[in-house]
Amino acid sequence: MFNEDRGANRGEWSELYTFCYILSAGKLHAADTELNRLEGIFFPVIKIIREEIEGQKIDYRTGETIRVFHDDTFLCELPRSQFDEITNVLYHKILTKNDNSTSREGSFSIPSLVPFFDSIHVNKIKADSTKKRDITLQLHDVYTGIDQECGFSIKSFIGADPTLLNSSDATNIVYEIENCTDEIMEEVNNINTRHKIVDRIQFLKNQGCRFIIPDRLESIQFDTNLRYVDSSMPQLIAYALLYSYGIRGRHSSDVIARLADENPMNYADTDIYSYKFKKLLAAFALGMTPTDQNWKGVEDANGGYITVKRDGEVVCYYLYQRDEFEKYLFNKTHFDTPSTSRRDAFCVYKDDNSYKIKLNLDIRFNR
Incomplete structure (x- = not known):
């Protein structure tokens, strides 16, 4: 069951926003040095892989219908348009942080989204905090013609400026x-x-x-x-x-x-x-x-870096854009x-x- 009892902060909710955005778009655009989207450079996304429990992978395969599998076992499917709707809800909730059920500083809950994430077998809001890899994608590499599984780190500018290195x-x-x-x-x-x-x-x-x-x-x-x-x-x-x-x-x-x-x-x-x-x-x-x-x-986010811009657009720096x-x-x-x-x-x-x-x-x- 989707667990958001303690809520999450903007950056953590942005990981789910990115997940839904990419499934809705079906591709990931590259960015230039000023974070502008490069229209002609993008990477088709074949699927997103989530591993909330070690050894148990759930695949979310893109298309007009998003199909969900555990290994090769079909679990469910939803129209891509529904992910687009959830993306819009998440964006406005993160931007305004207007939910009143706050349980810890900087955190908030979105109870209305619990049934949706339950239905697609998403139980956790964020990735393992010990790793830099926030999301795992299987991309079609337009440079090599090979389908590659890559980990990306996510940073979001929705509502607040993220840190690159947290003080401790x-x-x-x-x-x-x-x-x-x-x-x-x-x-x-x-x-x-x-x-x-x-x-x-x-x-x-x-x-x-x-x-x-x-x-x-x-x-x-x-x-x-x-x-x-x-x-x-x-x-x-x-x-x-x-x-x-x-x-x-x-x-x-x-x-x-x-x-x-x-x-x-x-x-x-x-x-x-x-x-x-x-x-x-x-x-x-x-x-x-x-x-x-x-x-x-060794870089855990071996695919590169995904940035969620203030206006909600998602772009990336892929490994060829070092x-x-x-x-x-x-x-x-x-x-x-x-x-x-x-x-x-x-x-x-x-x-x-x-x-x-x-x-x-x-x-x-x-x-």
Whole structure:
């Protein structure tokens, strides 16, 4: 039975929206670097595969009638137009979030849709949160002529801006501060302006303090995962996070441009900064999480990335569009500051007679 007792947030409901949208459309359009649909480039969808219980796959086969199978056993069928209707209902519910049965912060239920999802054997709202693969499609690859089963990650802009990398204790980065004193520490920690983190860092620099980039990150797992992308990635991201607090808007492309200008890692070719950072953003999007002990550089979302635009249109970056996808992430993300009350960070402290500060990494899509 469809379980939505606790509700779901906009992003989670958007996974079901994408599921219904694709079944209704029967194809998936590619996007350019500005997220515009490429009319002439699309991938016919043969079926969507859901595996809510490990080893038990349900196939939803496209056509004028959507036919549902468990392995080769026929379960039911519904007209494609019904999925189109459900898509419209989901879009307006997600956009307005106007259902009153809220059970947890940011979550809401849509009781009117329970009978529909029950009838098509959908029991869960969202995919396994431990994986980047939010939906599995069998596509007809127009480039090779082969039908391929591919996993995609989904990000939705309906009603809210999604995150690319969520902040957590694992994304703390600890910097040692040279030339600091107890007096400076006390004064900087008392800064509580509107932009207090920017002002605290600038105050420390004005006092002649120097931030030392760590050799390793506080989270050993996050450090290890970053090194699968590139052996120097922990240092690059530590520089980027620190530099971001001196960049208006903190857009990824602007932060990396400043890194290239100042070249703190002494690269002979400063284009390396943008090249490496694009690879990191793609890794976050397609498979890597800071705490995943099993991530070895393999992209769980091996098909690519699906984006639900603000107007409800669904487009994708397929694996052949790697350059366009990386440019999109690079140009459309920024460094965000998580709540200072939720993270043990942003204050100067003493540790074994050394002065230190924790900053927290959080990357979000632009408005």
